Amino acid sequence: MPANFPALAPTRPLTEAMVQIDTRHGRLVALGKTGWKRHAADPDRAPEDEALQLRELFSELQRTPESDGRPAGFREGVRGAGQNAKALEDALRAHDPQAADAALHRLTAGCASCHAKYRNVPLPAPRS
Numbered sequence: 001m002p003a004n005f006p007a008l009a010p011t012r013p014l015t016e017a018m019v020q021i022d023t024r025h026g027r028l029v030a031l032g033k034t035g036w037k038r039h040a041a042d043p044d045r046a047p048e049d050e051a052l053q054l055r056e057l058f059s060e061l062q063r064t065p066e067s068d069g070r071p072a073g074f075r076e077g078v079r080g081a082g083q084n085a086k087a088l089e090d091a092l093r094a095h096d097p098q099a100a101d102a103a104l105h106r107l108t109a110g111c112a113s114c115h116a117k118y119r120n121v122p123l124p125a126p127r128s
């Protein structure tokens, strides 16, 4: 990467953020399936820390210029997702797996409802 790489390179920050969000969310789904136990391969990483990281990603997304330019419903969705991630984190810190399941469910529903409205996926068909 050149030294003068611009801070605001046109790297589609939303896509970048979504990829990271997807990774964290996937880990949380996996943790939820095992009753929110720490991952055996990664015992230092607590589920609540994953939720915290996910919440941070949505907070960052709220602050990106790309988010500013989008409709109010989109920004509302980002805020709601952050709140659900916070609720998940709180439930995990309180060792309340049922509340954690419910928060994860709301969070996941939020991904789908925002994608249904605002995600345009004109991916080119793979050439073979």
Ligand code: HEC
Pocket: 012, 014, 015, 018, 019, 021, 022, 025, 073, 074, 075, 076, 077, 078, 081, 107, 108, 110, 111, 112, 114, 115, 118, 119, 120
């Ligand atoms: C407030 C709206 C909103 C929320 C909430 C949201 N997304 Fe997205 N997501 C989008 C939009 C818009 C795109 C398309 C981005 C683009 O232009 O590449 C997208 C794209 C994606 C992609 C594809 C990225 C790529 O490589 O092109 C994934 C994966 C994804 N989201 C996962 C998630 C997950 C998981 C959640 C919930 C934890 C979530 N998203 C929540 C709006 C949202």
